[in-house]
Amino acid sequence: MKALNYKYSMLIAACIVYLSLMKPPSIDSPLLKIENIDKVIHAIMYATLSLAMAFESNVKNNSLKILPVFIISTTFGGVIELLQSYFPPRTASWGDFIADAIGSVLPLVILLIVNLTHYGRERESNANSPEYGGRNRSHKG
Secondary structure, eight states, X not given: OOGGGGHHHHHHHHHHHHXXXXXXXXXXXXXXXXXXXXXXXXXXXXXHHHXXXXXXXXGGGOGGGHHHHHHHHHHHXXXXXXXXXXXXXXXXXXXXXXXXXXXXXXXXXXXXXXXXXXXXXXXXXXXXXXGGTOTTOOOOO
């Protein structure tokens, strides 16, 4: 696993670190007054990270890579939450960690479903092809 293969993931992770540990700006926006908007933002950040890692690790060709992507992105979220304790006014939050984990898993579940659906169609297609002894082979007779 070469680090250069994960340049977008590392860029997204660096942005998450910056946004999670910097002093929050005092912005008076109606959007920020929506209840639990910070949880939605956490989920979006970690969904983006998880999706980038999945594509850069070529999950579409190997669904077994989904679990390490989930573990890495969720662990990263946990570490960031713990680090926030040392960067006041930031604080660690179980709610934020759960939002990170949900964001990490959602795109992976979608990719897994797509992979399994594609694999099922591919398998059915191969079963019907003559070279695999499928139903559509021509009988000489």
